[in-house]
Amino acid sequence: xxxxxxxxxxSSARLRPIELLxxxxxxxxxxxxxxxxxxxxxxxxxxxFALSLDLIVGYGGIVTLGHSAYFGLGAYVAGVFAxxxxxxxxxxxxxxxxxxxxxxxxxxxxxxxxxGLALLMLTLAITSIVxxxxxxxTTVTGGADGLHSVPIQPxxxxxxxxxxxxxxxxxxxxVVALCWWLVRxxxxxxxxxxxxxxxxxxxxxxxxxxxxxxRRLLAYTISCTLAGIAGALLTQTTQFVGLSVLGFELSGxxxxxxxxxxVRRIYGAFVGPVVFLVAKDYLAKQFPxxxxxxxxxxxxxxxxxxxxxxxxxxxxxxxxxxRGRR
Amino acid sequence: xxxxxxxxxxxxxxxxxTVAERIDFVLPPGARHALIGPNGAGKTTFxxxxxxxxxxxxxxxxxxxxxxxxxxxDARVKRGLGRTFQINTLFRELSVLDNVALGVAxxxxxxxxxxxxASAYREVREESLExxxxxxxxGDAALRTADLPYGKQRxxxxxxxxxxxxxxLLLDEPAAGVPSVESERIFExxxxxxxxxxxxxxEHDMDLVxxxxxRITVLVQGEVLCEGTPAEIAADRRVHEVYLGERHGHA
Numbered sequence: 162x163x164x165x166x167x168x169x170x171x172s173s174a175r176l177r178p179i180e181l182l183x184x185x186x187x188x189x190x191x192x193x194x195x196x197x198x199x200x201x202x203x204x205x206x207x208x209x210f211a212l213s214l215d216l217i218v219g220y221g222g223i224v225t226l227g228h229s230a231y232f233g234l235g236a237y238v239a240g241v242f243a244x245x246x247x248x249x250x251x252x253x254x255x256x257x258x259x260x261x262x263x264x265x266x267x268x269x270x271x272x273x274x275x276x277g278l279a280l281l282m283l284t285l286a287i288t289s290i291v292x293x294x295x296x297x298x299t300t301v302t303g304g305a306d307g308l309h310s311v312p313i314q315p316x317x318x319x320x321x322x323x324x325x326x327x328x329x330x331x332x333x334x335x336v337v338a339l340c341w342w343l344v345r346x347x348x349x350x351x352x353x354x355x356x357x358x359x360x361x362x363x364x365x366x367x368x369x370x371x372x373x374x375x376r377r378l379l380a381y382t383i384s385c386t387l388a389g390i391a392g393a394l395l396t397q398t399t400q401f402v403g404l405s406v407l408g409f410e411l412s413g414x415x416x417x418x419x420x421x422x423x424v425r426r427i428y429g430a431f432v433g434p435v436v437f438l439v440a441k442d443y444l445a446k447q448f449p450x451x452x453x454x455x456x457x458x459x460x461x462x463x464x465x466x467x468x469x470x471x472x473x474x475x476x477x478x479x480x481x482x483x484r485g486r487r
Numbered sequence: 488x489x490x491x492x493x494x495x496x497x498x499x500x501x502x503x504x505t506v507a508e509r510i511d512f513v514l515p516p517g518a519r520h521a522l523i524g525p526n527g528a529g530k531t532t533f534x535x536x537x538x539x540x541x542x543x544x545x546x547x548x549x550x551x552x553x554x555x556x557x558x559x560x561d562a563r564v565k566r567g568l569g570r571t572f573q574i575n576t577l578f579r580e581l582s583v584l585d586n587v588a589l590g591v592a593x594x595x596x597x598x599x600x601x602x603x604x605a606s607a608y609r610e611v612r613e614e615s616l617e618x619x620x621x622x623x624x625x626g627d628a629a630l631r632t633a634d635l636p637y638g639k640q641r642x643x644x645x646x647x648x649x650x651x652x653x654x655x656l657l658l659d660e661p662a663a664g665v666p667s668v669e670s671e672r673i674f675e676x677x678x679x680x681x682x683x684x685x686x687x688x689x690e691h692d693m694d695l696v697x698x699x700x701x702r703i704t705v706l707v708q709g710e711v712l713c714e715g716t717p718a719e720i721a722a723d724r725r726v727h728e729v730y731l732g733e734r735h736g737h738a
Contacts, residue, residue: 169581170588170612171629174604349604351592351611354581358589361578368538368576369590369651370564371598 167426168220168357174349183208183431187334191327199326199398202333204434206394209337211419211430212344213387218416219425220348221380222360223273226412227284228388230268230291233407235261235389240308240402241301248314250332254393261389262382269381273374285409292407307403311396322398329398336394340387345427347383356380417456421463423470432471489552491516491685492537492568492655497546499532499709506532507543508710514655518685521700523693525729529709530689531573534657538570539563551654564593569653571644573660573689579633583624586632586643587615590650615650622646622676638669645676656680658688662695674698697721705729 190201210232217223239257247253272283295302302308315321315328322328347353358366359373366373396402405411414437422433440459444452467474492514499507506529514520522530535541537548539560548556555563578586592598592611606612619628622642627635632643641661648656661677662670670692677699680686690696696703696717703720705712707729713720720726 168605169585170592170605170608170615171582171584172606174606346604347601349606350602351598351600351605351608354585354605355589355592355598357581358578358585361580362576364540365572365576365578365647366589367560368564368570368572369647370561370593371589372561376599 168349169354170351172349174345180428183428184334184338191330191334195325195327198330202326202330202398203395204438205330205333205337206391206398207415207418207434207438208431209340209391209394210388211415211422211434212341212427213384213391214415214419215424215427215430216344216347216387217381217384218419219429220353220360221356221377221384223377223381224281225284226281226409226416227286227288228384228415229407229409229411230284230288231261231265231385231388232392232395232411233288233291233295234264235392236396236402236406237295237302237308237392238389239393239396240311243311243313243397244308248312250313250316250397253313253397254336254390257393257396258386258390261392262386265385265389266378266382269378269385273377273381284412288407288409288412292404295404295407303403305404307401308396309401311400311402313397313400322400326398333394333398336390340390341427344387348427352376352379417460419470421460421470423472426469426472429470429472436471488516490514490549491518491551492687493549493552494537495547495549497533497536497548498544499529499536499541500544506709507536508708509546510706510709510711512704512711514685514687516654516685517683518687519699519701520685520687521696521703522687522689522706523691523696523703524706524712527708528706530706531659532709533706534570534659534689537657538568564651564653567652567654568657569648569651569655570657571648571659571661573663575637575640575644577632577640577643577647579631581632582628583619583630583632583635583643584612584615584628587618587646587650588612590647591615591618594651618646618650622649623672636669638665638672641665641673642676645673649680653684655685655687658686658690660690661688662690662692670695 187201190197214228217225235257238260239253242253242256268287272280275283296304313322316332320328355371355376359376363373392406395406418433418437419430421436422431423429440456441452444455448455463470469476490513494510494512497507497510510533524530532541536543539558543556547554550563550566550568553566555566578589588611591614592608595611597608597611616628619625624639624642624646627639632640645661662673665673674695688699700717702714703717704714705720705726712725712729713723
């Protein structure tokens with residue numbers, strides 16, 4: 162019989178050694194492959210974005226195609242704030258996080274009153290609206306050209322963003338690691354279990370006295386805040402923000418990454434983006450015209466044969482090995 | 488003594504269709520009360536109004552003397568109203584333990600905590616395990632709820648409700664869908680429920696009703712037809728006509 166899910170009142174929240182693997186790999190990049198630092202920083206940012214999505218889609222069961230709205234909002238707030246107010250990255254990051262979180266709270270308060278298809282459509286509407294605003298409000302956002310050469314000052318007045326992407330990488334690594342720890346803490350907490358309860362059965366959750374709507378709204382707000390942080394990191398490390406950080410294509414791609422890696426596992430959000438970006442890079446080189454076909458086939462195979470994503474497959478293999486040994 | 492639960496002239500209609508017609512109902516503390524009636528009599532509608540899932544058209548609902556008519560379902564739970572569902576309404580992917588622990592944590596006011604892991608709340612886990620053990624489910628605590636046999640899932644239904652330590656417990660067909668060999672286990676559990684809980688049971692199984700209830704209310708087409716002890720109800724000619732007659736008609 163299948164074991165119950167990994168979170169809960171009887172599951173240990175102690176850190177397993179394997180959970181340090183992503184961070185060990187990140188440090189390996191820093192020490193042994195410094196030329197990959199800009200790429201690795203980008204991957205870390207997408208990982209954080211996917212992690213924020215896993216919190217609501219995987220754990221909360223709130224399916225959305227509009228999460229790029231909060232990522233993009235964070236990216237634009239960071240950009241506009243740096244241009245108009247100050248280029249201090251930490252203040253910019255905090256402002257972008259607050260902006261995305263506030264926007265998540267307000268939009269979430271409306272859309273979380275609906276379920277299923279209506280909810281999905283509303284999330285699409287939100288990201289489309291934000292995209293249009295960014296496109297048309299040219300005096301602030303730069304419109305289709307975006308904002309170039311966003312001025313970003315040294316972190317804490319000391320760590321200058323260098324041309325090799327070293328500072329940017331370490332900055333991303335620290336911020337993403339802190340956010341990972343936050344998500345992990347939340348997921349293992351009573352709140353996390355109760356969020357899983359609202360996903361499994363919201364009628365029953367209300368019948369045990371849980372404020373279902375408030376719980377979901379809080380999860381949504383936290384998730385949007387994290388997505389905004391990811392967006393801000395992208396602006397700050399590339400010193401550029403454009404319309405590509407918005408729209409439901411990006412939301413859809415993100416969902417594909419998460420499903421590939423495996424939802425509701427925290428680390429699916431790590432594996433998914435890496436596999437997706439590597440596959441995209443490889444396929445785009447081999448079959449420049451048809452690379453999306455390859456991604457599509459990969460997705461179909463995963464959804465048909467491995468509902469738990471790539472990590473689900475690994476889990477299954479490990480399970481079999483363990484049983485074989487007995 | 489203040490009734491544990493009371494309704495005054497409770498009405499509900501959907502357009503021209505009346506499903507509850509001025510229901511006056513009193514459930515004293517510690518009651519063992521059954522609500523019976525033919526299909527479509529409005530039993531589940533009545534329960535849904537009591538729990539707050541359905542808004543009455545008019546009338547009042549009092550819980551321990553307090554008017555809760557306008558309160559949301561979760562606020563009523565906090566005031567001591569627990570329920571089970573006719574069809575299993577469980578957290579299927581979660582463990583049996585967590586099914587119970589979610590309710591226990593809500594009652595203890597720790598369910599929204601964010602910073603410590605759930606496993607650090609030992610008191611929640613231990614209380615949930617004790618409760619499961621008292622229902623003979625100790626060995627199943629770690630299993631995924633969806634993997635349990637149906638009869639045991641019905642017991643988890645009851646366990647979740649008991650974890651709320653309700654003053655009033657509404658049991659909506661607790662033995663529904665359970666093969667008769669297994670239903671004996673459910674009867675035993677019901678017999679041993681804490682005396683101080685006022686229980687209202689909806690059930691089609693007349694053996695269970697007459698064995699469990701000390702008073703019975705008969706509901707027909709949204710109206711209370713009569714109320715009395717099991718002996719009185721069994722002897723009532725109107726009940727035979729409406730209720731048992733309808734059964735013969737189908738047989």
